[in-house]
Amino acid sequence: MTEKAGMTIGAFMAEKQVKVGLAGFGTVGCGVAKLILExxxxxxAKTGLRLELACVVDIDxxxxxxxxxxxxxxxxxxxxxLNDDTIQIGVELIGGTGxxxxxxxxxxxxxxxxxxxxxxxxxxxxxxxxxxxxxxxxCIAFEGSCAGGIPIVSAIRTGLTANNITAMYxxxxxxxxxxxxxxxxxxxxxxxxxxxxxxxxxAEADPALDISGGDSAHKLAILASIAFGYEIALSDIFVEGIxxxxxxxxxxxxEMGYTLKLLAIGQKDKEGRVSLRIHPSFIAKDxxxxxxxxxxxAVSIFGNAVGQxxxxxxxxxxxxxxxxxxxxxxxxxxxxxxxxxxxxxxxxRSEVESLIENIDNCVSRFYxxxxxxxxxxxxxxxxxxxxxxxxxxxxxxxxxxxxxxxTVPVVITTHPTQxxxxxxxxxxxxxxxxxxxxxxxxxxxxxxxxxx
Amino acid sequence: MTEKAGMTIGAFMAEKQVKVGLAGFGTVGCGVAKLILExxxxxxAKTGLRLELACVVDIDxxxxxxxxxxxxxxxxxxxxxLNDDTIQIGVELIGGTGxxxxxxxxxxxxxxxxxxxxxxxxxxxxxxxxxxxxxxxxCIAFEGSCAGGIPIVSAIRTGLTANNITAMYxxxxxxxxxxxxxxxxxxxxxxxxxxxxxxxxxAEADPALDISGGDSAHKLAILASIAFGYEIALSDIFVEGIxxxxxxxxxxxxEMGYTLKLLAIGQKDKEGRVSLRIHPSFIAKDxxxxxxxxxxxAVSIFGNAVGQxxxxxxxxxxxxxxxxxxxxxxxxxxxxxxxxxxxxxxxxRSEVESLIENIDNCVSRFYxxxxxxxxxxxxxxxxxxxxxxxxxxxxxxxxxxxxxxxTVPVVITTHPTQxxxxxxxxxxxxxxxxxxxxxxxxxxxxxxxxxx
Numbered sequence: 060m061t062e063k064a065g066m067t068i069g070a071f072m073a074e075k076q077v078k079v080g081l082a083g084f085g086t087v088g089c090g091v092a093k094l095i096l097e098x099x100x101x102x103x104a105k106t107g108l109r110l111e112l113a114c115v116v117d118i119d120x121x122x123x124x125x126x127x128x129x130x131x132x133x134x135x136x137x138x139x140x141l142n143d144d145t146i147q148i149g150v151e152l153i154g155g156t157g158x159x160x161x162x163x164x165x166x167x168x169x170x171x172x173x174x175x176x177x178x179x180x181x182x183x184x185x186x187x188x189x190x191x192x193x194x195x196x197x198c199i200a201f202e203g204s205c206a207g208g209i210p211i212v213s214a215i216r217t218g219l220t221a222n223n224i225t226a227m228y229x230x231x232x233x234x235x236x237x238x239x240x241x242x243x244x245x246x247x248x249x250x251x252x253x254x255x256x257x258x259x260x261x262a263e264a265d266p267a268l269d270i271s272g273g274d275s276a277h278k279l280a281i282l283a284s285i286a287f288g289y290e291i292a293l294s295d296i297f298v299e300g301i302x303x304x305x306x307x308x309x310x311x312x313x314e315m316g317y318t319l320k321l322l323a324i325g326q327k328d329k330e331g332r333v334s335l336r337i338h339p340s341f342i343a344k345d346x347x348x349x350x351x352x353x354x355x356x357a358v359s360i361f362g363n364a365v366g367q368x369x370x371x372x373x374x375x376x377x378x379x380x381x382x383x384x385x386x387x388x389x390x391x392x393x394x395x396x397x398x399x400x401x402x403x404x405x406x407x408r409s410e411v412e413s414l415i416e417n418i419d420n421c422v423s424r425f426y427x428x429x430x431x432x433x434x435x436x437x438x439x440x441x442x443x444x445x446x447x448x449x450x451x452x453x454x455x456x457x458x459x460x461x462x463x464x465x466t467v468p469v470v471i472t473t474h475p476t477q478x479x480x481x482x483x484x485x486x487x488x489x490x491x492x493x494x495x496x497x498x499x500x501x502x503x504x505x506x507x508x509x510x511x
Numbered sequence: 512m513t514e515k516a517g518m519t520i521g522a523f524m525a526e527k528q529v530k531v532g533l534a535g536f537g538t539v540g541c542g543v544a545k546l547i548l549e550x551x552x553x554x555x556a557k558t559g560l561r562l563e564l565a566c567v568v569d570i571d572x573x574x575x576x577x578x579x580x581x582x583x584x585x586x587x588x589x590x591x592x593l594n595d596d597t598i599q600i601g602v603e604l605i606g607g608t609g610x611x612x613x614x615x616x617x618x619x620x621x622x623x624x625x626x627x628x629x630x631x632x633x634x635x636x637x638x639x640x641x642x643x644x645x646x647x648x649x650c651i652a653f654e655g656s657c658a659g660g661i662p663i664v665s666a667i668r669t670g671l672t673a674n675n676i677t678a679m680y681x682x683x684x685x686x687x688x689x690x691x692x693x694x695x696x697x698x699x700x701x702x703x704x705x706x707x708x709x710x711x712x713x714a715e716a717d718p719a720l721d722i723s724g725g726d727s728a729h730k731l732a733i734l735a736s737i738a739f740g741y742e743i744a745l746s747d748i749f750v751e752g753i754x755x756x757x758x759x760x761x762x763x764x765x766e767m768g769y770t771l772k773l774l775a776i777g778q779k780d781k782e783g784r785v786s787l788r789i790h791p792s793f794i795a796k797d798x799x800x801x802x803x804x805x806x807x808x809a810v811s812i813f814g815n816a817v818g819q820x821x822x823x824x825x826x827x828x829x830x831x832x833x834x835x836x837x838x839x840x841x842x843x844x845x846x847x848x849x850x851x852x853x854x855x856x857x858x859x860r861s862e863v864e865s866l867i868e869n870i871d872n873c874v875s876r877f878y879x880x881x882x883x884x885x886x887x888x889x890x891x892x893x894x895x896x897x898x899x900x901x902x903x904x905x906x907x908x909x910x911x912x913x914x915x916x917x918t919v920p921v922v923i924t925t926h927p928t929q930x931x932x933x934x935x936x937x938x939x940x941x942x943x944x945x946x947x948x949x950x951x952x953x954x955x956x957x958x959x960x961x962x963x
Contacts, residue, residue: 090816094673094816098673098674098675098816101675102672102673104740104856104858105672105740105854105855105856106672106854106855106856107854107856108854202670207817208814208816208817208818208820209820210665210666210669210670210671210820213662213665213666213669213670214662214665214666214670217662217665217838217841217842217847218654218661218662218665218666218835218838219662219834219838220554220557220558220837220838220841220842221546221550221554221833221834221837221838221840221841222550222834223550223553288556288557347802347823350799350802362660362834363830364542364546364550364660364830364831364833364834364837365660365824365825365830365831365834365835366660366824366825366830366831367823367824367825368660368661368662368822368823368824368825369821369822369823369824370820370821370822370823371799371819371820371821371822371823372817372818372819372820372821373817373818373819373820373961378815378816378817378818379816379817379818381673381816382671382673382674382814382816382817383670383817385672385673385816386669386670386671386672386673388673389669389672389673390669390672393850393851393854394846394850395669395847395850395851398845398846398847399845399847402557402558402559402560402845403557403558404556404557404558404559406556509825
């Protein structure tokens with residue numbers, strides 16, 4: 060499939076046919092089929108490659124789909140794809156880490172390059188699959204696995220390759236971003252906003268993987284590995300979801316100048332130590348990421364040469380993700396993916412494991428909200444506990460008048476301090492007689508400004 | 512230089528040496544030299560390619576530069592680069608359309624792939640150079656030519672390849688964006704803001720190419736050609752600069768909900784007709800592009816599958832542009848640029864010339880400000896002139912009290928109408944006795960919302 064350099068010249072090149080086999084005919088699979096069927100002419104005009112959908116494999120070959128396939132190409136027999144030597148590219152859109160993994164391995168062994176949007180699989184078994192691809196002299200292309208239609212994987216791997224990437228901050232889960240945007244703009248509770256998101260099709264019936272931060276962690280594992288050049292395990296990432304976010308904290312944070320986002324954060328210090336985290340994050344209202352709302356995704360990357368760059372677009376959905384998958388198909392077909400894949404060097408996990416920062420040692424600022432009983436001595440004991448743990452206060456907010464049960468919410472923000480100090484302080488605060496219930500703690504992330 | 516696919520496996524590949532010759536040792540040239548010298552190890556670790564700066568050519572080999580070259584590689588003899596067969600990649604950073612063109616052609620004929628950031632040259636002679644590259648079986652890579660550190664060229668050519676790109680809206684000149692941002696946030700006159708920009712190094716001593724919109728047009732010519740797949744001539748682009756923008760209009764527009772930006776606009780309709788324009792544009796304050804301020808660049812692209820994507824970052828400067836140039840060097844060295852370049856098909860100008868929309872036929876909304884004499888009958892004659900030309904008013908703004916010479920500024924915004932109607936109306940308005948001086952007219956650009 061790879062042409063030798065220099066055999067053909069620009070506009071005079073004859074069309075080259077590229078047969079594609081698709082495994083998984085769900086939402087994204089339908090989008091990919093639709094794009095290949097509808098845009099084949101335009102892609103051929105632009106690139107000289109004529110994509111042909113040779114077969115589509117799914118266990119369900121009965122249900123109606125939003126795309127009409129040519130007769131005879133839908134099948135429930137994966138061997139039709141695997142055994143057809145004219146199919147050069149296998150697209151795995153089954154999802155999950157079970158069957159999908161077997162199918163990818165079989166595709167590679169059958170001599171097919173693999174294109175996938177399966178972030179969970181790559182986050183968990185990526186290194187094993189990459190090795191299998193190298194061994195079979197094939198490649199795996201995975202632009203669609205992260206941030207849907209935003210070509211972020213190729214931006215990191217090629218466009219920013221001259222840079223030492225020092226940090227990335229991403230809004231990579233559209234469901235969570237939609238929910239937090241609704242809670243912020245409409246002062247809605249989490250459960251109301253989640254129901255809205257489900258109504259609009261932005262959240263699954265079972266939203267657990269999204270709202271727990273698990274889906275964001277999958278994407279961060281993939282993006283951080285290519286940005287930092289490390290093999291990364293999912294367990295290297297600290298994950299906290301948005302399930303217990305209260306609209307009150309979004310409002311108080313807003314009054315103090317912050318917007319709440321679920322951020323995927325990867326930071327590398329000068330010694331190569333890497334901090335990888337998913338958690339709700341208060342960020343300055345006027346930072347570019349704060350303005351990314353609804354189901355959109357955005358990733359901000361800092362490189363030593365380029366400064367800050369940001370990529371923005373739809374992070375999910377049938378056609379945006381299909382756009383990334385088909386771009387990968389073209390990239391594989393012209394031979395670039397194979398080269399890029401071969402030149403992607405990740406430091407083995409054994410070498411980098413000691414460079415992964417434990418969350419306890421991470422330095423951050425914090426937003427801490429307690430419910431203080433309306434009685435004397437509250438501030439003194441609150442402040443003493445923080446001071447005992449070397450936590451210094453940077454701002455405070457207490458509205459006049461007390462709330463339910465004669466308590467009053469008191470919010471403080473801290474100067475930078477290590478997580479372990481805050482964890483210890485929170486434990487003591489929860490025990491204080493003058494406070495009611497457990498304190499709420501949300502990290503404040505100061506995204507560096509690139510303004511020299 | 513191009514390897515055959517499949518000869519080496521992933522992390523076990525030996526380093527490949529890539530010799531680079533640099534022509535032009537100005538600002539960006541220094542950045543490229545610095546990156547190659549300082550990041551060679553890190554690039555080798557990531558990609559397996561060891562970049563080596565073989566020679567640097569400039570007519571000035573005396574002046575101090577912010578980078579220290581190894582002894583003996585700086586020369587004023589271009590033949591040292593051209594005649595050295597071990598140099599695989601020639602980097603042209605001379606700038607301009609004279610010597611630079613000769614050098615690129617000689618590099619291609621000498622069997623070297625070319626990397627360049629020379630937007631003026633590509634905008635004017637791109638098609639000729641591309642043809643020469645094809646003929647010599649070489650490639651030209653030009654990521655650094657547009658929007659500096661933002662990998663926008665590769666995003667369009669690879670990441671969005673499955674899309675029919677219907678529109679692009681770009682802030683692609685940092686000088687103009689800095690000036691307009693200052694005028695907006697500090698209520699400064701154009702001349703004050705320009706002086707500021709020069710002070711800060713964001714504007715050249717001779718800012719003409721930037722403020723006239725010419726530089727933006729160069730970039731649009733390149734970006735639109737790859738986005739739409741058309742050969743485009745600079746003369747296809749309507750260009751209006753920011754030299755005569757008054758801070759008053761920025762303020763009045765602001766009161767009506769708009770921010771003023773110099774936009775590079777490329778729009779394609781269903782029949783493939785393309786409108787290409789550079790002009791000051793009022794855009795809605797809450798649109799993502801409105802928030803791009805200071806020296807930053809951003810490009811918003813609409814694709815039929817992906818919806819809206821936006822790329823944001825530093826559009827110029829030594830290191831951001833060098834970042835793009837070195838990324839291209841790597842891309843050329845691993846062989847991907849050659850493939851991408853070979854698969855880039857542009858429809859010949861003779862086929863697309865008739866598809867380029869004349870500015871007279873472009874439909875837009877408009878902001879029109881007149882200075883009305885404070886006397887009866889003004890609104891009637893003003894309104895009649897517009898009505899005579901089928902221009903319908905969508906909004907109006909007139910502050911109470913009159914200004915200098917007993918005149919009062921009256922601003923109206925229009926519904927969409929063709930440019931030629933407005934041009935005709937403006938001519939008549941300028942003749943009206945009840946108005947003073949020439950009316951001011953600025954286009955309002957409604958960037959589509961991607962919110963389904």
